[in-house]
Amino acid sequence: MDAHNAHRPQTGPTGTPGPTLATDIPVEGMHCASCAGRVEKAIRAVPGVADAAVNIATHRATVRFEEASALPLAMPAVITAIQSTGFKPVLEERRFAVTGLHCASCVGRTEKALLAVPGVAAASVNLAAGTASVSTTPATPQSALDAAVTAAGFGTLALESTAGKPAPDLDALRRAETAALGRDVALAALLTLPLFIVEMGGHLFPTFHHALAGLVGNTPLRIGEFVLATLVLALPGRGILMLGLKSLLRRAPEMNALVLLGAGSAWLYSTIATFLPGLLPEGRADIYFEAAAVIVTLILAGRYLEARARGRAGDAIRKLAGLAPKTARLRRDGAEIDVGIETVRPGDIVLIRPGERIPVDGTVIEGRSHVDEAMVTGEPMPTEKTPESPVLAGTVNGTGSFAFEATKVGADTLLAQIVRLVETAQGAKLPIQALVDRITARFVPAVMMAALVTLVAWLVLDPAAGLGGALVNAVAVLIIACPCAMGLATPTSIMVATGRAAELGILFRKGDALQRLRDVDVIAFDKTGTLTEGRPELTDLWTVPGYDRASVLALAASLESASEHPVGAAIVAAAKAEGLALSPASNVTTEPGAGITGTVEGHQLRVGTARGLEAHGIDLSSVALQAEGLAGAGRAPLFIALDGQLAAIGAVADRIKPTTPAALAALRHAGVRLAMITGDNPQTAARIAADLQIEHVVAGVLPGGKVDALKELRAKLGGDGRPSNGRGGRIAFVGDGINDAPALAAADVGIALGTGTDIAIESADVVLMAGDLTAVVRALKLSRATIRNIWENLFWAFAYNVGLIPVAAGALYPVTGTLLSPMLAAGAMALSSAFVVGNALRLRSFGTGNDEMGA
Structure with a gap:
């Protein structure tokens, strides 16, 4: 029996059977019966849950719900309940x-x-x-x-x-839908224009009406208007009216229902007035065929303009998806052949000529050139490519030629991953959308009620206007209040912003990060590879008496050759620069934040920080002054111990990235407070922080301690959820290494440099494809510009409805004699949607020299 579609009969408290819906939820981390019991107890406590059974063998929880109506609230609560027990539901x-x-x-x-x-x-x-x-x-x-x-x-x-x-091909489907809407608009306009000329011309110029009536006759004229209006509703307007009818039959009215009720009421009243005038009070047999036809025409026109604008909102993602070429030139069996991109496999040798676009990810094996990677990373300057350099799909080669080995193809390329990330972010909902959802869920029924009240009020308060006049005002209320603009206000801005961000090399892996980043008022940075180049150089090395400098450096480099740490790379590079021979290392062990140990040429060797060596009983007092001087100069001291004795003290220095000072200055100007969290010794960290004007420094912390450091910063700087700088007091962390992953996950917004490690990127909310910290500034400004754009959209969408519904109902009539025609209401409704989408499209110009739209 399919647990997910089963309506299992259960006996209720009264003994009568009732349907119960059931589902199975895989749960990770359970080890024993007590684990299962804890999960069962938590699930059963959720309102709406009839029963729960956890099978420890299959690691599944079978949950039965009391009724279908309980599911929308109970199922999320069940997931939360499982998580609260310390286990992980698999979704x-x-x-x-x-x-x-x-x-x-x-x-x-x-x-x-x-x-x-x-x-x-x-x-x-x-x-x-x-x-x-x-x-x-x-x-x-x-x-x-x-x-x-x-x-x-x-x-x-x-x-x-x-x-x-x-x-x-969704793009093709949307283009076809837009083209079909265009044809409907053209047909509707063609049929509506004669109606509009006859009726409006007659209202504006009575002599025109009398001449036309005398030439054709009133009855044939009305029948002709009936035919034209009916054709408009039955042909181009049929889709709208059928959708509206279905929603009414389902008792779930939406905007199509409002159009159906509005245009349908005007058409029905006019049809009765034309063919059965005796059913209406004396003198009330007026016709409103033109109102019904114009309403449908303007609604269609508005949807057509909206569809075109929404298509433009997705331009960025389409551009990204279209960057990869359709073919690739491969070297196979000594010959060069052109193949379709879908046939390229990892390991293939791909040949790139000047000016060509690179088809897949890979590693250069021969040749050299410069490649423009701006379309993927946002980096404006071409990057030099030599053997062993990585290349990315979608980037453009310069004037050189090279060959590379394909490493990732198809959906595995970085470009394809970027497209998926952007699509996911575009489909996300921001927290601000919850407010809109609560309002719009009740909006259409409220409008229908307002239209009914308007109809009754006019019949009671102004009997002279008659049923026709009251109906026209009620129809105007129905049409003016279509909630298209409200529904488009948030998602259109998100689509445009995330697409533009991707073009700038900024990926919002989680859609809600777009809003949370706006609220950040403290940004903490890792140092190595984030504020600095991440490529330390060995600047100093002094041996203690009794040790030979070259021998100690060769041993240390031999040990560090087994490490991927930047400091180790600096030691290896220094040894190679001096022509020293390296030996194999064994029993190598790394201690994050402390150093590395191992055996080289029979010697027990330890290279690391003062904390790492002192923890193993090595006395460093003899070089304390040198260490203090190096740290004070902004260099990170390192120590080398041989067979349990201190052999040498050295230092590495990591240059600050050229763009870092300007980026931090821009963040300070934007009202953000800056901090640095690093594993370096406090003196070195303090010197770099002083150079960069970073006020808050937490130094000498192990990788796990960065999470605690974030908590301390929250408490110290007010970033604990309380209002701060008017933006909620959130804290962001920017890093690039494996040891940054816990902090990236723990921060309110984790920002990873795309030049860093995969695990850091996977832990982040925002990924900067380039290693340039100016991207942090752009991401912050884009976030602020987007949320401001959304609020502008929501303001105008709500103001439009709040302001014009009373006008449509006739609130101004006693004072100014002003009434809002249903035709004008339809036009205003269409323009409101077009305005919201057009305002969102302004975000496409972000970062094009207009000061980021004033962000």
């Missing part, structure tokens, strides 16, 4: 396209339908991107998600190839 993220979305209420209905599927813990639908992101248990069938979306009135499309079926 997977799925992303697919949703077709037919038109407004915020469509989004809300789709999310509600997905959350009602057993096994779904979270669901987020993005109106601008037309995608759904669902967090669900692995065994939840995709067919159940598809069925839920279909039942809500929409369609689904897979975003990746499945079961031999190619992934749909």
Whole structure:
């Protein structure tokens, strides 16, 4: 029996059977029966859960819910309950396209339908991107998600190839949809124009109306208007009206329902006035065919403009996806052949000529050139490529030629990973969207009620206006209040901003980081490789009496050759520069933040920090003054011990990146407080901090201590969630190494340099593809510009509805005699959506010399 679709009959408290929905959740980390019992107890305590059983053998929790309506709240609560016990529920993220979305209420209905599927813990639908992101248990069938979306009135499309079926070309589908909307607009305008001329011309110029009536006759004229208006509603407007009807039948009205009720009411009243005037009060047989036709035409025109603008919002991701060439030139069996990019495999030798775009990731094996990597990393200057240099798909070769070995192809290339990250970020919801969702969920029913109140009020307060006049005002309320603009306000800005960020070499791995980064008022930096070049050089080496400098350096370099630490690389480079021969090392052990030990040529060797050597009982008092002097000069002291005795003291220096001072100055100017957290000794850290004007320094910490250092900084600098600088007091951490991963994960916003290690990047919320800290400034400014743009959109979207609904209802009529025509209401509604999307598109120009839009 499929646990995810099963409605299991259970006996309730009264003895009557009732349906219970069940789902299985894999749980990691359980080891014994007490673990299972703890998880069971936590799940059963969740409201809406009927029962829970945990199988320790299969590591699965079977959860039964009381009723389907409990799922949207109970399932997320179950996941939280499992996590609270210290174990990890196994969920997977799925992303697919949703077709037919038109407004915020469509989004809300789709999310509600997905959350009602057993096994779904979270669901987020993005109106601008037309995608759904669902967090669900692995065994939840995709067919159940598809069925839920279909039942809500929409369609689904897979975003990746499945079961031999190619992934749909969403861009092509959207272009086709936009073209179809364009044809509908053209047809609707063609049919509506005569109606508009006849009615508006008659209102503006009575002689025109009388002449036309005398020439054609009133009845034929009305019948002609009926035919034209009916064609508009039945042909180009049919899709809107059918969607509206379906939503009403499902008792889940949305914006199409508002159009149906508005245009349909005007058409029905006019049809009765034309063919059955006797059913209406004397003198009230007016017609409003032109209002019904113009409403539908303007709604279609607004959707067409919106579809075109939304297409432009995704330009950045399409540009990124199109960077990789379609073919590659390979060297196979001594011959050069051109093949399709999909046939390239790791290990193939790819040949690159001047000016060509690189098709896959790889490592140069022969030749040299300069490659423009700006489209991937954001670095403006071409990068020199020599043998053993990495190359990236989508980047452009300069004037040289080279060959490289393919290492990553297809979906594994960095370019493909960037595209996936951006698509994921574009589909995310910011915390600010929760407010919009709560409002729009109740908005359409409230508008329908407002329209009904308007109709009744006009009938009661102004009987002279009659049913026709009251209906026109009620229709205006229905049309003016379509919540398109509200639904587009947030996701369109996110789409444009994340796409533009990717073009600048800034990847928001988690969508909500776009908002959280705006709230940061403290940024802490790692030192080595972040503030500095990350390539230390051995500047000093003195031996204690009785030891030969060259011998000690050769031994230390031999040991460090087994290490990947930058300090070790500096020692090895110094030994090679002096022509010293290296020996093999054995029993090598590294101690993060302390040093490295091992055996070389029969000697027990230890190279590391003062803390690392003193912890093993090695006396450093004889070189304390030298160490203090080196640290005071901004150099990091290191010590070499041979067979348990101090043999030498040296120092390495890591140059500050040329762009670091300007980047930190820009952050200070933006109102951000700066800190440095490093494993270096306090004196060296203090000297570098003084040079860079960093006020807060935490030095001499081990990798695990960086998390504690972040907590201390939060308490010290006010970044503990309390309002600070008006932006919430969050703290960000910027780093690039393996030892930075815990701090990146613990910070409110973790920012990793893309030049760093994979584990650091995976722990971060934001990834800077280049090692330039000016990207931190740009990321912060883009975050602030985006959130400001969203607030502008929301302000105008809400102000438009709050301000014009009363006008449409006739609130100004007693004072100024002003009424809002349904046609004008439809035009204003269309313009509001176009304005919101157009405002979001301004973010595409971020970083193009306009001072980051004033961020």
